[in-house]
Amino acid sequence: MRQRSRLPVLAALALTAVLVLTGCGGGSTDEPGGIDISTGTHHINLVAYAVPKVGFDEIIPAFRQTAVGSDIGFSQSYGASGDQSRKVARHVPADVVNFSVEPDITRLVKAGLVDEDWKSAAPYNSTPFGSVVALVVREGNPKNIHTWADLLKPGVEVITPNPASSGSAKWNLLAPYAAASSGGQDPESGLAFISQLVRDHIKVNPKSGREATTTFQSGQGDVLISYENEAIFLTKQNASSSASQQVEYVLPPVTFQIENPMAVVNTSDSLTQANDFLQWQFTDEAQHIWAEAGFRPVVPEVIAETADLFPGETDKIWTIKELGAVLGRGIDNGKDKTGWAAVDQVLFGAKGAITAVYDKGGSTT
Amino acid sequence: MTTTSPVAGAISAPPDTPKAVRKFNKGAGGVGPIGLGIATLWLSIIVLLPLAAIVFKSLEDGPVTFWQAVTTPNALAALRITVVVSFIVAAINVVLGTLVAWVLVRDDFPGKGFVNALIDLPFALPTIVASIVLLSLYGPDSPVGIHISATQPALVIALLFVTIPFVVRQVQPVLIELDRDVEEAAASLGANNLTIFRKIVLPALTPAILSGGGLAFTRAIGEFGSVVLIGGNIPRETQVASQYIQQQIEVDAPVSAAAVSVVLLVIAFVVLFVLRVFGSRASKREEQNR
Amino acid sequence: MNVSTGVRLTLRTVALGYLFVLLIVPIAVILFRTFEHGLGQFWEWITTPAAISALQLSLLIVAIVVPLNVIFGVVTALALVRGRFRGRGVIEAIVDLPFAVSPVVVGVALILLWGVGGWFGGVESLGFRVIFGLPGMVLATLFVTLPFIVREVEPVLHEIGEQQEEAASTLGANGWQTFWRITLPAIRWGLSYGIVLTVARSLGEFGAVIMVSSGFPGISQTLTLLVHSRYIDDYNEFGAYAAATLLMIVALVVLLLMTLLQRTRKSS
Numbered sequence: 024m025r026q027r028s029r030l031p032v033l034a035a036l037a038l039t040a041v042l043v044l045t046g047c048g049g050g051s052t053d054e055p056g057g058i059d060i061s062t063g064t065h066h067i068n069l070v071a072y073a074v075p076k077v078g079f080d081e082i083i084p085a086f087r088q089t090a091v092g093s094d095i096g097f098s099q100s101y102g103a104s105g106d107q108s109r110k111v112a113r114h115v116p117a118d119v120v121n122f123s124v125e126p127d128i129t130r131l132v133k134a135g136l137v138d139e140d141w142k143s144a145a146p147y148n149s150t151p152f153g154s155v156v157a158l159v160v161r162e163g164n165p166k167n168i169h170t171w172a173d174l175l176k177p178g179v180e181v182i183t184p185n186p187a188s189s190g191s192a193k194w195n196l197l198a199p200y201a202a203a204s205s206g207g208q209d210p211e212s213g214l215a216f217i218s219q220l221v222r223d224h225i226k227v228n229p230k231s232g233r234e235a236t237t238t239f240q241s242g243q244g245d246v247l248i249s250y251e252n253e254a255i256f257l258t259k260q261n262a263s264s265s266a267s268q269q270v271e272y273v274l275p276p277v278t279f280q281i282e283n284p285m286a287v288v289n290t291s292d293s294l295t296q297a298n299d300f301l302q303w304q305f306t307d308e309a310q311h312i313w314a315e316a317g318f319r320p321v322v323p324e325v326i327a328e329t330a331d332l333f334p335g336e337t338d339k340i341w342t343i344k345e346l347g348a349v350l351g352r353g354i355d356n357g358k359d360k361t362g363w364a365a366v367d368q369v370l371f372g373a374k375g376a377i378t379a380v381y382d383k384g385g386s387t388t
Numbered sequence: 389m390t391t392t393s394p395v396a397g398a399i400s401a402p403p404d405t406p407k408a409v410r411k412f413n414k415g416a417g418g419v420g421p422i423g424l425g426i427a428t429l430w431l432s433i434i435v436l437l438p439l440a441a442i443v444f445k446s447l448e449d450g451p452v453t454f455w456q457a458v459t460t461p462n463a464l465a466a467l468r469i470t471v472v473v474s475f476i477v478a479a480i481n482v483v484l485g486t487l488v489a490w491v492l493v494r495d496d497f498p499g500k501g502f503v504n505a506l507i508d509l510p511f512a513l514p515t516i517v518a519s520i521v522l523l524s525l526y527g528p529d530s531p532v533g534i535h536i537s538a539t540q541p542a543l544v545i546a547l548l549f550v551t552i553p554f555v556v557r558q559v560q561p562v563l564i565e566l567d568r569d570v571e572e573a574a575a576s577l578g579a580n581n582l583t584i585f586r587k588i589v590l591p592a593l594t595p596a597i598l599s600g601g602g603l604a605f606t607r608a609i610g611e612f613g614s615v616v617l618i619g620g621n622i623p624r625e626t627q628v629a630s631q632y633i634q635q636q637i638e639v640d641a642p643v644s645a646a647a648v649s650v651v652l653l654v655i656a657f658v659v660l661f662v663l664r665v666f667g668s669r670a671s672k673r674e675e676q677n678r
Numbered sequence: 679m680n681v682s683t684g685v686r687l688t689l690r691t692v693a694l695g696y697l698f699v700l701l702i703v704p705i706a707v708i709l710f711r712t713f714e715h716g717l718g719q720f721w722e723w724i725t726t727p728a729a730i731s732a733l734q735l736s737l738l739i740v741a742i743v744v745p746l747n748v749i750f751g752v753v754t755a756l757a758l759v760r761g762r763f764r765g766r767g768v769i770e771a772i773v774d775l776p777f778a779v780s781p782v783v784v785g786v787a788l789i790l791l792w793g794v795g796g797w798f799g800g801v802e803s804l805g806f807r808v809i810f811g812l813p814g815m816v817l818a819t820l821f822v823t824l825p826f827i828v829r830e831v832e833p834v835l836h837e838i839g840e841q842q843e844e845a846a847s848t849l850g851a852n853g854w855q856t857f858w859r860i861t862l863p864a865i866r867w868g869l870s871y872g873i874v875l876t877v878a879r880s881l882g883e884f885g886a887v888i889m890v891s892s893g894f895p896g897i898s899q900t901l902t903l904l905v906h907s908r909y910i911d912d913y914n915e916f917g918a919y920a921a922a923t924l925l926m927i928v929a930l931v932v933l934l935l936m937t938l939l940q941r942t943r944k945s946s
Contacts, residue, residue, distance in 0.1 A: 106638075649779070660770070
C-alpha cells in the first residue's frame with residue numbers, strides 16, 4: 024500500500040523537477056511570443072531606472088536592426104534610480120547606464136566607473152531624452168486643476184512620492200518650487216509654497232513614482248504630480264482601465280525640464296559597442312522612437328516634427344542649470360556651485376530646505 | 389546517509405568514552421559538543437557576521453553620531469509606531485492563531501484541508517502583490533466599504549496578513565503530538581473542559597505559543613514592503629522603522645540607517661530573550677509535573 | 679477533551695471568520711484577477727522565457743536552501759533542546775533574530791560583508807562572485823529562512839520528551855540509530871511544517887534578494903523579482919498577478935507533497 028501510493032507522486036515530482044531544472048525554456052524576454060534580444064557576439068548590459076523601459080523595449084530591437092548594432096546582445100536591469108546607481112557603484116556588471124537624476128551618475132564618477140568628462144562624450148550633455156513635470160487628474164478634471172496655485176485650493180489632496188525615498192521624486196517638487204520662486208530668485212516664496220503643499224495637501228508618502236501612481240489609481244488624492252511620459256502612458260492605458268482608474272493630464276504653464284542622462288561605464292568589456300549604442304540614441308530614428316514612447320526628444324528637428332505628440336502649452340520650462348546657477352551662488356564657502364550640486368545642497372541634502380519641510384511636515388489633516 | 393556525515397558524527401560520542409561522561413555531555417538523543425559547535429558555526433556565518441557588519445557600520449562615526457541618528461524625532465516616532473503596532477499584531481496572533489490551530493487540529497469540517505493549505509500562502513506572496521491587493525480591498529476604492537488606508541489599523545491588517553502562519557504553524561505540530569491520555573484521565577476524574585484546557589493543554593502549548601508570538605512580533609517589526617502602500621508612510625503616524633531605514637539609505641546616510649537597524653535588532657533580541665525565559669520556565673514546570 | 683457542539687461551532691466560526699477576512703478574501707482577489715481573462719492568458723504569461731528562468735532560479739535557490747536548513751536546523755534544535763550548556767537563551771534568541779531584521783538591512787549587511795570593499799570583499803578578486811551572483815542570493819535566503827526549521831522542531835522535541843531516546847540508548851542503540859528511528863519520526867510534523875514554511879519564505883523573499891541580485895531577466899531574476907519588475911517597470915499588472923499565483927501554486931504543491939508524504943508514512 025505504501026509503495027503504490029508513494030511511487031506515482033514521487034515520479035511526477037521527479038519528472039517536473041527534471042523538466043524545470045534542466046534549464047529548458049529559459050531566456051530574458053518577458054513577453055509571450057516576444058523576440059529575443061540577447062544573442063550576439065558582443066554583449067551590452069544596460070542598467071537603468073524603471074521609467075524608460077517602455078522606450079528601451081522599442082529602441083533595442085531597432086538598434087539591433089542597424090549595421091552597427093546587428094551583432095550585439097542585450098541584458099537590461101531596471102529599478103529605482105538610486106538603488107541601481109548604488110549597485111553599479113558596487114560593480115554590478117554594467118556597460119551602459121541611464122538614470123533619472125545626474126547625481127546618480129556623479130556617484131559613479133566618484134567611484135571611478137564613469138569618466139569625468141562623460142557629459143562631453145555625447146551630444147546634448149549625453150542626455151538623449153527627457154520629460155517635463157505634469158499633473159495627472161481624474162478623467163474630466165473634476166477639481167479643475169490647471170496651475171500650481173490650484174494645488175493649494177482647499178480640499179485638494181496631492182500625491183507625490185517622498186523625495187527622501189526616491190531620488191526621482193525630486194523633479195516633481197522642483198517644478199512648483201521653481202514656479203513659485205521664479206527660478207530660485209525668490210527662495211522664500213518657493214519654500215512657502217512647498218511648505219503649504221506638504222503641510223496641508225500631502226497626506227500619504229508613496230516611496231516611489233510607481234507606488235504614487237498605484238495609490239492615485241486606487242482612489243486616493245485628486246492630483247498626482249508625475250513625469251509627462253508617465254502621464255501619457257497612463258492616459259493611453261485608459262482604454263483598458265475601469266472607469267474609476269481613468270485619468271487625464273494637464274501641463275501647468277510653468278514647469279520643469281526633466282533630464283535623464285546616459286553614460287558608458289569605463290570598465291565595460293564592450294566599450295566600443297556601448298559607445299555606439301549611446302551615440303545612436305541621438306540619431307533621427309532613435310529620437311523618433313523615444314518621442315513615440317512619450318519621452319521628449321532633444322534633437323531640434325525631431326522636436327519640431329513630433330510636437331503634436333506632446334500637447335499642452337507652457338509659458339516657461341525651467342531647467343536644472345538655470346535653477347542651480349541661481350541657488351548655487353556663493354554657497355560653497357564663497358565659491359559658486361552649479362546644477363544638481365547646488366540644488367541638492369540647498370534643497371534636498373541633509374540640511375536642505377525641502378528636506379526640512381518634509382521632516383516637520385507629517386500630516387495635520 | 390552514511391555514518392561519515394556530519395550529523396552522525398555529531399550525535400554519536402566516541403565509543404571509548406565512559407558511559408558516565410557520555411551521559412553528562414549530552415541528553416539522550418542530543419548532539420553533544422560537536423553538534424553544538426556546528427550549530428554555532430552555522431549561526432555565526434549566516435546570521436552573526438552580517439549583523440556584526442551592520443553594528444560596526446553604525447558605530448563608524450562614533451557613538452555620539454549613533455545616538456543622534458536614533459533620537460531624531462522621526463526615527464523615534466518610527467520606532468515607537470513599529471513596536472506598538474507589532475505588539476498589537478503579536479497579541480492578536482497569539483489568541484486567534486492558537487484558536488485557528490486548535491480548530492485545524494481538533495475539529496473537522498468540509499474544506500479543512502483546503503483552509504490548512506492556505507495558511508502559508510501569504511508567506512510565498514511577494515510583498516508588492518500583498519500590498520496592492522490589500523490597498524484595493526481596504527483603500528479608498530474598497531468594494532466592501534472599508535476605508536482604512538493610511539491609518540494605523542491598516543498597518544495592523546497588513547501585518548496580520550503576513551504573520552498569520554507563525555503562531556498557527558508553531559502550535560499545530562505540538563497539538564498533533566499532544567498526548568490525549570492525560571486529558572482523558574483528567575476528564576474521567578471529573579475535570580471540566582475549561583480546567584483541562586487551563587491546566588493541561590495550555591501549559592503544554594505555552595512554549596509554542598510564546599515562540600510563535602515572538603516570531604510574529606519580530607517579523608512585524610522588520611516588515612515594510614506590504615505596509616508602505618496601504619499605510620501611507622506618513623511620518624510620525626504610519627511610517628514604520630524599516631521604511632525610515634530605507635529612506636536613510638536612499639539619501640546616502642548609511643550610518644544612520646545602520647544605527648536605527650541596530651536599535652530594532654536590540655529590541656527584537658530583548659523581546660525574544662524574555663519570551664524564551666518565560667517559555668523555558670513554563671516548560672520546566674511542565675516537565676516537573678509529568 | 680470533549681468539547682460541546684455549541685462551543686465547537688463557536689470556535690470554528692470565529693477561526694474561519696478571521697481567516698476568511700484576513701486570508702481567503704485577499705487570496706481570492708489575487709486568483710480572480712489572475713484567471714478572469716482565462717487560463718490561456720495565465721499560461722502565456724507564466725511561460726515567457728523570463729518567467730521560466732525566474733521559476734528555475736527560485737526553485738534552484740529553494741533546492742539549495744532547504745537541505746542546508748534541514749541539516750543545520752535539526753542539529754541546532756537538538757543542541758538547544760537536548761544539550762546542557764550555558765547561554766542557551768542567547769543562542770535561541772540569535773536563531774530568531776533573522777525575523778527582526780528588515781529585508782533592506784539584510785541586503786545591506788550582506789553587501790557590507792561580501793561586497794566590494796566589504797569584510798570578505800577580497801573574494802571577488804578570486805573570481806568568485808558572491809554579491810550579484812547566485813551565492814549572494816542563497817546567503818540572503820538562508821539568512822531569512824534560518825529560524826523556521828529550528829523553531830518548528832524545538833517545541834515538538836520539548837513535547838515528546840527524552841524517554842524514548844533514553845530507552846533506546848539503554849537498549850544499546852547508538853546516537854545515529856536513535857536519531858533516525860526514534861527522534862526523526864517523532865519530529866516529522868514539526869519538520870514538515872518547517873520545510874513548508876522555509877520553502878514559502880524562500881519563494882516570497884524579495885527585499886534582501888533585490889539588493890544582492892543584478893536584476894537581469896533570464897539570469898538573476900527570481901520569481902518575486904519578476905513579479906515586482908512586471909508591476910513596477912512594465913505596468914504589466916496582469917503578468918504580475920500571474921507570476922504571484924504561480925508562486926502560491928508552488929508553495930501549495932510543496933505543502934500537499936509534505937502532507938502526502940506524512941500520511942503515507944503514517945499509514946505504513
